[in-house]
Amino acid sequence: MATKLKSQSDHVSKQVNAETNPRFVAVSVLENVAKGGYSNLSLNASLDDAQLSAVDAGLCTEIVYGVLQHQMTLDFWLKPFIKQPAKVKPWVLILLRTALFQMQYLDKVPTRAVFDETIQIAKQRGHEGIRRFVTGVLHAVDRHGFADLATIKDPLTRLSTTYSVPMPWVQQMRKTVGDDKTKQILASINQPAFQSVRLNPALGERQALLPQLTAAGLKWTDSEVSGEGLRINAGHPAGTPPFNEGLITIQDESAMLPVEALAPQPGDAVLDACAAPGGKTTQIAARLNPSQGGHVTALDLHAHKVALIEANARRMQVADRVTAEQLDARKAAQQFGDEAFDRILVDAPCSGLGLLRRKPEIRYAKTLADSKQLQQIQLAILDAVAPTLKKNGILVYSTCTILKQENDDVATAFVKAHPDFELVPVKTVHHLKENRSTPWLTIYPDDFGSDGFFVCAFRKRHDND
Incomplete structure (x- = not known):
């Protein structure tokens, strides 16, 4: 290591301001x-x-996401230097992770600054014993360096530790996509997420909207995933006039695909069964024409989330064709009766493993048991909304996970339980993965650099089909 630390007695005495x-x-x-x-x-x-200054806010953000993305790797490096890990306070372990992350992954941050401030935070938040412990660990790391991940003998354990993804998820991915694809997915999820927005066709044609983005200082390239998407290369969309006026909304490119597959028509009655915070609701609404009877009913369990849907609809200037209701989607049949909707979107609650790039903590918070429980909820929602779809209507089921048990298995189980429904090929504007062997579409995080997503479409048969 190029920069040597101060001696144990030479730690900084300057107080660290918790707010700055x-x-x-x-x-x-x-x-x-x-x-x-x-x-x-x-x-x-x-x-x-x-x-915080803009620079410091950026550093804070980088540390937070970096530690979450590499937590298991950081703990592997820390393990040789902590003799009794059970006795280490959780915040102290977190503090040490932040130090090691900065040392290993942030080339422009001076090692001396990392150690000085880490030791000072330990002293300020804890006591002299904690300061000595943290100082001792940092000195030991400085002397001995970081263990080589290649020394982990078991290939799966090495893979899990290298990419900081718990073993059960690695095993599930391997069962679904095989070794090579699993490695590609794991290598991609700790890369920075792209920033993307969706244009709002309710407020004008594409060519009329784009100059207003330019005027707001945004630079972009067209999305290769979604027809309405733009990948932002420079600028921050939130808070700009185009965002505030509803010309654009911030949404991942993959998250735009379920509505592309749903393909609502101007006069359709549409149900968005799991709608908050309303990104897909407003995407549906932008394609509807209220004068032709087009309307979307958006459901969520919680009142504050219903309020988010309503706020998004107002900002996107489509509130005249949106009704947001507080309702458990599993009660849809009682609420709306048979054949009330032309099209239904079930963007179901799921384990969220397609979002690891944006929400890295999901990998540690969710379990396989959670996934199995979610599968039951997903099927219950589909069962509940099925009667409310008109004959020849389209039902789209989507998740932001990449687990087979919440995707393929749910689609197959639903069709088996509902012979009046048939799977139909998912179609997208950019003809994504048209040569696939399944009617559903799975986007993995490494495919396009967007979120992992699953999209499946069903048609409700006529009685004489």
């Missing part, structure tokens, strides 16, 4: 995530409260 120090804020955010908070929400709330 990016490393202090990062530790607090990671603590909250460890207790069950979402990384994006916890980080955004902390950055709103903190007094």
Whole structure:
């Protein structure tokens, strides 16, 4: 290591300001995530409260997501230097992870600054014993370096540790896509997520909207995934006039595909059964014409999420064709009766493993048992909405996971239980994976650099089909 540390007695004495120090804020955010908070929400709330410069906010963000993405790798490197891990306070372990992450992954951050501030945070948040412990671990790491991941003998354990994905998920991926594809997926999920937006055709043709994005300082390339998507290369869409006025909304490219597959027509009555926060609801609504009777009913379990759907509909200027209701989608048949809708979207609650690039904590928070329980919920929702679809209507089922048991298996089980439904090929604007052997479409995180997504379409047969 190029930069040697100060001696144990020569640690800095300067106080770290919890509101203006990016490393202090990062530790607090990671603590909250460890207790069950979402990384994006916890980080955004902390950055709103903190007094960080743009550069420091960027460093804080990089540390938070980096530690979550590489947590198992960091713990592998820490293990030789912590004799009694059970006695280490959770926040102290998090603090040490942040230090090692900066040392290994952030080339432009001076090692001396990392160690000085880490030791000071340990002293300020803890006591003299914690400061000595943290200092001792950092000195030991400085002397001995980082263990080589190649020394892990078992190939699967090495893969799991290298990419920091718990073994059950690695095993599930291998069963579904094989060794080579699993490695490609794992190598992709710790890369930075692309920023993308969706244009709002309700407010004008594409060529009329694009100059307004340019005027707002945004640069982009057309999405190769979605017909309405743009991948942002420069600028920050949130808060710009095009965003505030509803010309665009922030949405992952893969997340735009379920509505492409649904292909709502201007006069359709549409049900968005699991709608919050309303990204797909507004995408559906933009294709509808209220004067022709086009309308989307959007459901969510929670009142505050219903309010989010309504707020999104207002911002996107499609509120005249959206009704948001607080309702469990599993009660849809009782609420709406038979054959109420021309098209139905079930973007179901799922394990979310397609979102690991954006929400890295999911890999540690979810279990296989959670996935099996979610499968039952997914099937229950599909069962409940099936009677409300008109004959010859289209039902699209989508998830943001890449697990077979929540995707292929659910689609197959639904058709088996509902002989009046048939699978139909999913079609997209850019003709994605047209040579696939299945009617459904699976997008993996390494395919296009977008989120992992599953999209499946069913048609409800006529009685004489």
